Each structure stands twice: as C-alpha cells, then as structure tokens.
Amino acid sequence: MGTGKLFFLVIVFSSLNICSCNHGSGSGTKKEPVIECIEGNCSWFSKSKFDTAYFLSFTSDKRDTILYPPKELERDVEISLDVTGSGFEKTVKFNDTVISLAEYNVIKFCKLLEENNILKAGDAIKLRLFGSKPNGKNIQLDQTINLFVPKAKIDIEFFRLRRKRDNLKMTVYGVEQGYNLTDLVLKIKKWGLENIAKNRTSHEVYFQSPILENIRNIHFGHKEDQRNKNKEKLYIFVTDGHFYVGNFEFKPSNYTEHSVLEMREDIVKHNLYPTFDSTDKVKIIFVGLNSEGNESYLKTQKEMLSWFISPINAVQFYTCDN
Numbered sequence: 001m002g003t004g005k006l007f008f009l010v011i012v013f014s015s016l017n018i019c020s021c022n023h024g025s026g027s028g029t030k031k032e033p034v035i036e037c038i039e040g041n042c043s044w045f046s047k048s049k050f051d052t053a054y055f056l057s058f059t060s061d062k063r064d065t066i067l068y069p070p071k072e073l074e075r076d077v078e079i080s081l082d083v084t085g086s087g088f089e090k091t092v093k094f095n096d097t098v099i100s101l102a103e104y105n106v107i108k109f110c111k112l113l114e115e116n117n118i119l120k121a122g123d124a125i126k127l128r129l130f131g132s133k134p135n136g137k138n139i140q141l142d143q144t145i146n147l148f149v150p151k152a153k154i155d156i157e158f159f160r161l162r163r164k165r166d167n168l169k170m171t172v173y174g175v176e177q178g179y180n181l182t183d184l185v186l187k188i189k190k191w192g193l194e195n196i197a198k199n200r201t202s203h204e205v206y207f208q209s210p211i212l213e214n215i216r217n218i219h220f221g222h223k224e225d226q227r228n229k230n231k232e233k234l235y236i237f238v239t240d241g242h243f244y245v246g247n248f249e250f251k252p253s254n255y256t257e258h259s260v261l262e263m264r265e266d267i268v269k270h271n272l273y274p275t276f277d278s279t280d281k282v283k284i285i286f287v288g289l290n291s292e293g294n295e296s297y298l299k300t301q302k303e304m305l306s307w308f309i310s311p312i313n314a315v316q317f318y319t320c321d322n
Helices: 049-056 101-115 181-201 211-224 257-269 295-309
Strands: 005-011 035-039 062-068 075-082 091-094 097-100 123-132 144-148 152-161 167-176 232-239 243-245 248-250 282-288 315-321
Touching (some): 075 101, 091 101, 097 101, 101 282, 101 315, 123 181, 211 295, 243 257, 248 257
Parallel strands (some): 232 282, 282 315
Antiparallel strands (some): 062 152, 123 144
C-alpha cells in the first residue's frame, strides 16, 4: 500500500528483435534486405518500420557520426494530465503521505518514463492539463508547456552482408545523448504536480473528465497541421479513465453492459469520434485507469477506449494499482 505498483497490461506495438547479432534476420524467406543485427548500444533505436527503412537506405559500407533522429524521424509527443474531480475524490497513501489520485497517477507515470524507453531523442513534447470547467464551459486546453529532447550523436559503422541479400549489420561504438532522462522526467513531474495542486485549491476547478473529446481534439489539431502531417505521433493520457458522455459518468460504480452500448450510440450520434485512419503514424498510451479493484470494469474500460481509437491498434494500457 505504501509504495504502489505499476502493472503493464497489454502491448500491441510491433518491433524487431535485432539488438544482438545472435538473433539474425529470423527468416530465410524474405527477399528484401533487413537489418541483420546491431552490435553495441542500441537503446536509442526504436525498431519501428520507419527507423528501419531509414537505416536500410544506407547503401555504402562506412563508419560515421550521425545526429539521430533525422528530421523525417522526429516525433510529436502529447502528454495529457487529467486534473478533474474524480482524481481528487479519492486519496492514496503513498510513502506514508496521503495524496490525491491525480497526484499519484502522475508520480507513477513519471516512474514509468524512468523505467521504460518511452521518450526518445528528437521528441517535441507538449505537456498539458485537460478537463472541463463548471457552468457548461467547454474543454480546457489552456495550460501547457513545451519541452524538446535534444538529438543524440551516434558513432556507428554500416556493413552490408553481400552473401545475405545485402542485409545490414550496424556496429555502434558510442552514443552521446544530448539530454539527461532523470532531469527531463523531473521537469514533467514538477510541472504536473504543481499544476494539480493549483487546480485542487482553485475556485474554478475542473469537474468533468472529457477524455474522449480531448483525444479527438488533439488528433484533429495534428491532422490540420499540414507542416507535420508525416511525423510520427505519440499520445499519452494520464487519467483515471472515468469520463462523461453527455450526462452519464462512466466509472466503476456506475456502468452496465446496456449503459456502455448507449454510450457508444451517443458517441456516434454526436460525432465524437476522432479522425483516425489506418495510415496515421500514431501510437497511444493510457496510464492510470484506476478501476478500484473492479476487473470487469477495467476490461470494459480498455475495450471502450480501444473501440474509440480504432482503427489505431498501436496502444498500451498501464494501470496504477495502489
């Protein structure tokens, strides 16, 4: 109870297992060249198909120092922190101190960032609060901060294996990161906790969690921005996962199979869907999803969110269990 646990629930990201030459290409049926292996430090390499295609474009055997990622592989990262009423209604004992659930989720999220390779060099991060204010006011996206992760310098050698369909072998001699992950996470944590504290004591606090509208609005904004239409996007939502559709609040103590079906009908009726399509370079992470121990609700919660962001299937769910 004192320290809490962060459980990884499901991952649907695809990746290549190529950080060791012992793994090889994995199949003798492929006709196109692949990255056979990477020797040395490959923690900076995301293994996505876009990164893979970039390195396969190197046709000559050479050793070079490169800035990574190149412009075409830079990424937009949106981090949304839920600061609505449900996050303050419940408290958690953490390290012998009683804190709000909203604060707890941010703390566990920052621990997740420290322990996993989620943020990477070249990321342009927008950190924001989200919620809906009283008196019928619309969703608020007014408190934000922008952070940028500097690029890395990679001392790397490329070698084509001519007898293996020109497969690529890469040897990394050194990686110089332009940032300190601990310092970056501390900035995120400090800004998040300070603004949660302000919201908790404000007379105009957010009171509803319009997470579905927030997902839609964020993606719509990126779709409208033609300058960055080809950039990869990572959307992270730190939320208890309790939200409103119209006047109905979806939470562990207030849902049935029938109410979930009605929610879906209302979402379709009021055109709340985000404009995702199968060609979008989008990955999504949900952190928090506090189910109060109700496993049936947690399952329904994940199914509801997965349905809402379809056809995007690159999604991860992390639940913060205290």
